Amino acid sequence: MKFKLLIVITFLFISTASMAFVIQEKDNYLPASSFNASYSFKDGMCKIKINGLYGFMNKEGRILIPCNYEYASDFQNGFAIVRNDNKFGYVLKNGTKLTEVKYEYLEPFNGDRALFKKDGKFGFLNSSGEEVIANTFETAMSFERDAAVISLNGKTGFINRKGISIIDPVYDFALGFAEGLAPVMKDGKWGYINEKNKVVLDFKFDIASTFKEGIATVILEGKTTIINQKGNSLTKQEFDNVSEFVDGHALCFKNGEFGIINNKGNVKVAGLQRAVQSNNGLYAISRNNLWGFISTEGEELVTPIFSSVGDFHEGLAKVQMDGKFGFINEYGEVIIPLIYDSARDFSDGMVSVKLGDTYFFLDDFGTEKLAFSLDRRSSVDNIIVKVNQTELLYNDGQLITASLKK
Template sequence: MCIRHQTMKYKFTLTLKLLLLGSFFAVQAETSEKNYLPSSSFNASYSFKEGRCKIKINNLYGFINRDGSILIPCKFDYASDFQNGFSIVKKDNKYGLILKNGVNSTPMIYDYLEPFQGNRALFKKDGKYGYLNLMGEEVIENKYAFARAFKNDLAIITVNNRTGFINRDGKIIISPKYDLANSFSEGLAPVMKNGKWGYVNAKDELVIRFKFKAASAFKDGLATVIYDKKTLIINKKGNAKSKKSFDNVSEFVKGYALCYKDGKYGIISKKGELKISGLNKMKQSNNGLYAFSRNDLWGYMLPTGEEIATPTFSSVGDFYDGLAKVQIDQKYGFINEQGNVVIPIIYDSANDFSEGLVSVKINNDYFFLDQDGIEQLVFSLDSTSVAEKIIVKVNQNKLLYNDGKLVTASLD
């Protein structure tokens, strides 16, 4: 079991000093009074993605690697997690893309950017939307009043308040003629015409006629629609899978979905069978389990109703890397998919697991734990830090930074 004082995996300790200078961080006259910094001066409560993790120092973002070394200095007003080798960053109110080594892939000229999907990234410039390729080149001109990210090789675009689809070369596949549309999924896309929703295929052939007030994307061969004030589950022929109607139905995950009717929650199968009903609070987890509440405490159950974690938690989260964050009395820990506590519920805050690590916090110290609860990295804000010189201890090696650039490095 992991506690704060167990032996560190890394025997050496490093201290990281970050010096952020500027007009805002003017050097102050020395006084006998201690300059206490807000906890927001340093934040390491983020997740590893593609071997990189954000940190924030004095409201500026940078990235560390799994050894705790700063790879990209804290100089951005915003930074997204890395995805497909890129991070979206913001500086001086403009966005751009950087690579995992911190080199700019694009200039910082965009008003809006989304992560790459289908080897294309949606951008907005001069009030219009277009798309970048993986080289950072504008391969589809910014000429659309509205557009969405690519999904299944097609993207939604809007021209003259009409909605259609283009392919990755920018060629129009379905001409802009619909009121609204959602992305293709399992070969069909929900589209609206004259205020009613139906479904078309990639050839723009009408597969399910326009008759629904609302329509979701298909998943596992089923979609949720609203027809005649009833929420129904339909197949790809447009036929209802169950005679039962609901106020709302979630997406199906592993053959089951969360349903809601008359203020109560339940679970329905793909065959339309109601497995569970009459619960006051439920949440669908991302791994096919269901969180449920009893007497204001939360637990987990299988879609069949079998409880795997008795309701004992103030709050519960989704499962990532097989573990879910749980809370008792303002403290956080983690349970596995069998409902067993595997990381003690002792932390003031906790993120979600990603790439086998999770960031947790006690007081002003951040710990990156592995799935066994063993500390791999420890970050702490040094008590001698002042606004113009933030000192962050990272397993005790000292590095001094000035304006985001390495000046000296020394070992104590």
């Protein structure tokens, strides 16, 4: 193929106008199924998958981290977890390794600490990748504020961010602190302690959850209810289950039906066939296998006409009808038409959608801001990425040339 212009990478300019990733299969080259760009931007970076391996691109479509990893998490607070040969490590946005890919298990950073597992034991890293709390624990959980759950010799306690024990491991099990209290189990029963290890609610619950918005779901004598931080039940009704409270409301489930309960213990909506709590004060509900949205008072805001709906992200929710996806706002207005074969959720102001073998990244107006294509001539060693009218040639993960097509 002849190129009209060859550009040295230093002077490469990539337009943010509409770009497309068109994939065609050909013998001896990478097939269409080897490519996947159906991921979300997080922290300014987006995963891509080529030939079974993951890498990352930025919002200009440049592959900054080569597709060399068997697994990759999304970026969060500047770090992503990657895996090769069943070992995990962290990478930075420029592709530099914060740690070697050597750990048996890793979790995302919570503040300046991240949980790791090495040689069968758990410890914690700092944000420089240093093992600042040695891997001496049998089990551990990520830090919640300034305390983390750990276990030694089969018993559970808490440490601070310096690794110093603040509550000795004397409990059978524990969950993290939330709103000043932590559920802990002793002799088969759950109670609640404060950060000074004082028992605030006695060990009498069969199951206990963490507090959120001052409310926890517990099972007492086989009955599910909700309590406040004084241990008082907020309702006389019994439920099979109650979700976490969000903005003063939660889903409840009883006798095969869903409802919505408020933080006073009053069931505001009952008799729902299926329901899912959304993150903007709305609830997705199903009627006759079709989905819509209602308010916490039961007012129908979006008529159930969709075969599936997603959660609201950045003001828009993914919906499906007749096998095609698009996006609506909380009033049910179609903002992005239902024409796509697949779609993700909005994140970082963009969303990935697929139409045929083409991936696009849209803004919240539905404008095609970014997409790119794996050229049909691509091989395992030489990846040709088309961004708008620009072809980028990567060899062994490194950008070799950038050229403009005719």
